[in-house]
Amino acid sequence: MKIANRMENLSPSVTMAITALARELKAQGKDILSFSAGEPDFNTPEVIKQAAIQAIIDGHTKYTAVEGITETKQAIINKLKRDHNLEYNLDHIIISNGAKHSLFNLFQVLIEKGDEVIIPAPYWVTYPEQVKYSDGVPVIIETDDSADFKITAEQLKNAITDKTRILLLNTPSNPTGAVYSKEELVEIGKVLEGTDILVLSDEMYEKIMYDGKKFTAAAEVSHDMYMRTVTINGLSKAVAMTGWRFGYLATPRPELVKSMIKLQGQVTSNVNSITQYAAIPALEGEADETMEIMRKEFEKRRDVAVKSFNAIDGLSSFNPDGAFYLFINIQGVTSDSMKFCADLLEEKGVALVPGLAFGTEGYVRFSFATDLETIEEGIRRIKDFVENK
Known part of the structure; x- marks a missing residue:
């Protein structure tokens, strides 16, 4: 059997692979602490669960419009207006099976062979892979902790060519937690004025x-x-x-949404109907109190983890303004993040993600989306591991 050539250039997700390996080792009875998954350890808020149950009781179990039900799209519009004073219409929104699906739709609809997409590094592992799968060319702009892992307007200007189609921004960032300020976004916008370059802004965090x-x-x-x-x-x-699996895309360009609806209609059709109804109270702010409890707990964990890592000789941690990751500089120990993570998992049973997976060597990603006791024990093991090197 011959596999299509386009699969040759597609790399598996390192984060998913390490998370799966950690689960497998744990299932074998090994003492494994995993800080590799980008997944909150909290349960879905009760108001959302109840909305899903009610949707089932009310019989909302049929196909919906490909782009999503009107009520959920309107809740997205309300959210964007309430949070950012942005105006969108129903034909500006499409709901997809997670943000990863939204990205895939967009790249497939926009990119033709040789088109360039500017991606700041460190980047979420999926970005360059989807661009390459769409026959595009990822153009990587390097950053590091000395620049707070953010590109400058000058770097952007120097990266633009006549083939540039998209600038991809992820703020707050996975894997660094870096957040672009209003002033920084204004400067980036000035560089793009007069061009046809689109900005893809991933704002999941x-x-x-x-x-x-x-x-x-x-x-x-x-x-x-x-x-x-x-x-x-x-x-x-x-x-x-x-x-x-709930993601959405908003753009004031209805022709773009229309093309994505056409594509999604031939690939997955609508998002799970129950999920769409469950999303409404979340989008309308009914889970905000629970969200704030989670946010405060993440902040507490961040503070403990950053302080603890910065007390370990050879390691240093950037203090993130958002998300729930630390991107830790390991260059005082080694620049080989793959070997660092492999040895750490084997010797201490701690799973991290190598910075190489995010396009930046010499770092590792630590997710603090787990309880404080586990975080403290994990960092203790990492400290022992580093001190023995």
Whole structure:
């Protein structure tokens, strides 16, 4: 049997692979602590669960429109207006099976062979893989902790060519937790003025912000940015709905949404109907109190983890403004993140994700989306591991 050539250039997700390996080792009875998954350890809020149960009781178990039911799309519109004062219509929204699906739809609809997509590194592992699968070319802009893992307007300007189609921003970032300020987004927007380049803004972690800082959406900084920005978001991280598979895309360009509806209609059709009804109270703010409890707990864990890692000789941790990851500099120990993670898992039973998977060597990603006791024990083991090197 011959496998299609396009699969040759597609790499498996390292984060998913390490998470699966950690689960397998744990199932074998080994003492494994995994900090590899990007998944909140909290349960889905009760108001969302009850909305799902009610949807089943009410018989909302049939096919829906490919792009999603009107009520859920309207809740997305209300959310974007309430949070960012952005105006969208029903034909500006499409609901997909998670943000990853939204990304795939967008790349498939927009990118032709040789088109370039600018991606700041470190990046979420999926971005360059989907671009390559769509026959596009990922153009990587390197950053590090000395620049707070954010690109500058000058770096962006130097990366643009006549083949540039999309700038991809992820704020707050996976894997670093870096957040672009309003001023930084304004400067990026000025570089793009007069071009046809779209901004793909992945804002999945927008509700997980720390130290009282306010999140700024890319589309809200100017009218020009609003018109060129495609916002991708979902409910997986903010309200612990990872398994529900709910993502959405918003753009003031209805022709773009129309094309994605055509594609999705031939691939998956609609998102699970129960999930769509369950999403409404989350989007309308009915789970906000529970979300704030989760956010405060994440902040407490971040503070403990950053302090603890920075006390280990050879390691240093960037203090993230958002998300629930630390991107830890291991260059005082080694620059080989793959070997560091492999040895750590074998010797101490601790699973981290190598920075190489995110396009930046010399770092590892630590997810603090788990309880404080486990975090403290994991860091103790990492400290022992580093000290023995």
